[in-house]
Each structure stands twice: as C-alpha cells, then as structure tokens.
Amino acid sequence: MHTKVKRTGRSFRNWKYFLNLIPVILVIFGNLSGGWFTLLNFTFSFIVLGIAEILLPEDHTNDDWIEDELPDTLMFLSVAGQISALLSLIYGISTGIISGYWIITAALSTGGSSGTLAIVVAHELIHRKHKIWNFAGRFLLFTVFNPYFYIHHLRIHHKYVGTDQDPVTAKFGENYYHFVGRSISGxxxxxxxxxxxxxxxxxxxxxxxxxYLISCISGYLGILLLSMIVWGWEVSAALVLQAIFANLLLEYTNYIEHYGLSRMDNERVNEKHSWQSDKLISRFLLIDLSRHSDHHFHASKPFNQLLSYPDSPVLPGGYASMILPALIPPLWFKLVNNKIPKHFSQKP
Known part of the structure; x- marks a missing residue:
C-alpha cells in the first residue's frame, strides 16, 4: 500500500509538468515563421523526445506531490496554448506565411501538439466535476473534431476496460493498424x-x-464551412489534417495503454490492468498519463497525484520511444508480448 503524502507549498514535481507546453510553443513559432520552422515540433516530439526518453532515467517517486495552484495554472495555459496554436495555423496559411507543402508539415506539427497537449489535458479535465473545467475539456476535444471521447471514455471505457465490451482495449496479437479501425468505429x-x-x-x-454527437458533428461542419468561406479550402484542410493526426496519436496511446491485458467481466479494475511507464519524458511531457495504472485504479485522482505501482505491468519503453515499435508489428510483439503477465489471457 502507498501512503499518501499531502502537503501545501511549492513542489518541483508540479513545475516539471510545464514541460508539456514546449511542443505548443514550437508550433506557434513555426506557424508564424513558415518554411522549415513548421517542422520544429514534429522533429522535437517524434525524434528528439524519442531519443531523449531512451537515454534519460526513470522517476519512480511517489511521495513528492504537493497541493498548490500550479496544476490548475497549467490547465489554463494548455487551453490558451491550443487556441493559440490553431489561430497561428489559420493565420500562417491565410496570410501566405505557410504555403505549398509546408501547409502539410504545419498541420502535422500542430496535430502533434493537439495530440500531446490538447487531448491529454482534455482527458484530465473531463474527469473533473467542476463545470468550467469539464467544459474546457470538451472544448479541447472539439478542437480536434473528436465527438465521442467524452462519452465513451467516462461511461464505457472505464467501466469495461480489459473486457471484450471495450473496443479501446487492444487484444493480444492485434497490431496497431487493425486496432485503430476497430477502436474508432467501436x-x-x-x-x-x-x-x-x-x-x-x-x-x-x-x-x-x-x-451530443450530432451537435458536435454539426459544429465541426459549420466551422469547416466557415473557415473555407473566410480563409479558403487550405485552412479547412489543415484543420482536418491536424485533427486526424491528433486522433491517430490518441489511438496510439490507447493501443499501448492496455494491449493484451484482459480481465473477467466481474473482476474489479485494479493497477494490473493498464501498462505503466515512469520514463521522465512520458511522465512530465504528458502530465503523468503514463501512470495509467493508477488512473484506472483511481479515476478521479488528479494527474499530479498519480502513483507508480510495483505490481503494474511496465512497458519496455515510454510513450515517446514506443511509437516506432508500435508502427512495426513484429517489433512491437517481440518487445511487449513476453512482458505480459502469464495470468492474462493471451489469445488473439
């Protein structure tokens, strides 16, 4: 059992979560600069961070969380950052700063930030009971054109995780590409x-x-039509592309968080039904999303209070360094399959 240590004051742990803002800052700079600068966040998030995660150590500390205003401040800045990133994308394209093929790189870089910042923060906020924070979470999901996550994650995924009733739980032997289609449609x-x-x-x-889904979808169509009329089809296409890429990143995280871990329908969810990683990059650039075992064990717990459990299955790498293996099924199966505890069902 872990003993909760609740203190007041300042915590260096809470400051470390502000690393999550680096990608969105790079996106805004790139969108306002154009050219090769539009690749800044894509290069940083999917190459630099992947290498850094392999080189940097893990952080298993559990007793260093402090109750202060920093986590809420980060949530506010994250919402502001997502709005600024999309506005900078629109501005860059509509003014000609971003043109040609650079529109694609800008959209992908922006989508990378939407996936690592907007959706991750939205995941935190939709779990909150306060109406303003909950609305902010739904708003962030709206910016990536995702109408289903708010409903499914809270009312279905948490209830049925690890069972056949949950399409978000990747089955043993299922590759990422098959999972994406099954997960989203489900x-x-x-x-x-x-x-x-x-x-x-x-x-x-x-x-x-x-x-709710119909109202959201109607809103998306209205936004895209308006942006096409006001700024042109390139802006609408870029907004769609960033949303697609962000949601593919969401499904990547869904894939690695529960792959191959099953439970009986009448078995209570515990810390053994989600993969965990204490890699520094995954922890602090994704506001401890990688401590997913504790999130499912105690869904209402704020991100800065999530714990690491010695009994939880541990990924062979972190979220940043496991992207490439997840995209190469034979490599993924080689790295992960033998780490699945034997008591879990391993039938494809």
Missing amino acids: QMNQSMQMEIQRCKINKLNPYGFNN
Missing part, C-alpha cells in the same frame, strides 16, 4: 447508442441537437 457506435438511449430516457429527440 467508440463511435457505442457512444451513439448511449446518446440515443439517454435522449429517449429524457424524452428528447435522439436524432437532433440534443444528441
């Missing part, structure tokens, strides 16, 4: 069915704007 279908059921119970039109 989440969309289950979320839509849940929204239809909710509307019917509350005697609302299940196929109108009372349906």
Whole structure:
C-alpha cells in the first residue's frame, strides 16, 4: 500500500509538468515563421523526445506531490496554448506565411501538439466535476473534431476496460493498424447508442441537437464551412489534417495503454490492468498519463497525484520511444508480448 503524502507549498514535481507546453510553443513559432520552422515540433516530439526518453532515467517517486495552484495554472495555459496554436495555423496559411507543402508539415506539427497537449489535458479535465473545467475539456476535444471521447471514455471505457465490451482495449496479437479501425468505429457506435438511449430516457429527440454527437458533428461542419468561406479550402484542410493526426496519436496511446491485458467481466479494475511507464519524458511531457495504472485504479485522482505501482505491468519503453515499435508489428510483439503477465489471457 502507498501512503499518501499531502502537503501545501511549492513542489518541483508540479513545475516539471510545464514541460508539456514546449511542443505548443514550437508550433506557434513555426506557424508564424513558415518554411522549415513548421517542422520544429514534429522533429522535437517524434525524434528528439524519442531519443531523449531512451537515454534519460526513470522517476519512480511517489511521495513528492504537493497541493498548490500550479496544476490548475497549467490547465489554463494548455487551453490558451491550443487556441493559440490553431489561430497561428489559420493565420500562417491565410496570410501566405505557410504555403505549398509546408501547409502539410504545419498541420502535422500542430496535430502533434493537439495530440500531446490538447487531448491529454482534455482527458484530465473531463474527469473533473467542476463545470468550467469539464467544459474546457470538451472544448479541447472539439478542437480536434473528436465527438465521442467524452462519452465513451467516462461511461464505457472505464467501466469495461480489459473486457471484450471495450473496443479501446487492444487484444493480444492485434497490431496497431487493425486496432485503430476497430477502436474508432467501436467508440463511435457505442457512444451513439448511449446518446440515443439517454435522449429517449429524457424524452428528447435522439436524432437532433440534443444528441451530443450530432451537435458536435454539426459544429465541426459549420466551422469547416466557415473557415473555407473566410480563409479558403487550405485552412479547412489543415484543420482536418491536424485533427486526424491528433486522433491517430490518441489511438496510439490507447493501443499501448492496455494491449493484451484482459480481465473477467466481474473482476474489479485494479493497477494490473493498464501498462505503466515512469520514463521522465512520458511522465512530465504528458502530465503523468503514463501512470495509467493508477488512473484506472483511481479515476478521479488528479494527474499530479498519480502513483507508480510495483505490481503494474511496465512497458519496455515510454510513450515517446514506443511509437516506432508500435508502427512495426513484429517489433512491437517481440518487445511487449513476453512482458505480459502469464495470468492474462493471451489469445488473439
């Protein structure tokens, strides 16, 4: 058992989470500069961080969290950063600072930040009960055109993780490419069915704007149409591309967080049903998303209080360094399959 240490004051641990803002700063600079600078965040997030994660040590500390205002300050800055990143992308393209093929690199770099900042922070905020923070989380998901995560993650994934009823749990022997299609379609279908059921119970039109998914999708179409009219099709295409890339990163994290870890339907979720990593890069640039075991064990716990468990399965690398193996199925299976505890079902 871990003993919680609650203190007040300043914590260096809470300051380290501000590293999460580096990608969005690089994105904004790149979008306002154009050319090769649009590759800054892509290079930093997917090459520099991957190498750094291999070289840097792990941080298993559990008793260093402090209760102060820094985590909330980071959440506010993250929302502001995401808004600024998208506005800089729109501005860069509409003014000609970004043109030609650089629009693609700018969109991918922006999408990289959307995936590592906006969606990760949204994941934290939708778990919060306070209406303003919860709305901020849903807003961040809106910026990446994701209508289902808010519903599915809270009401389905946490309840059914590790079972066949959860499409977000990657099965043993399933590669990333197969998982992406199954996961997204499964989440969309289950979320839509849940929204239809909710509307019917509350005697609302299940196929109108009372349906959260339908209202979000309508909003996306309106935004894209407006941006096309005001700034041109290149801006709309860039917004779509950054959203697609961000959601592919989301599905990558979904893939590595639960791959091959199953449980019985009547078995309570515990710290053994999610992969964990204490790699420094994964911990602090992703606000401890890599301590996913504790998140599922105690879903309401703030990110800066998540613990590392000695009994949790540990990934052979962190989130930044496991991207390449995940994209090469034979390499992924070689690195991960033999690390899955024997008591878990390992049938494809």
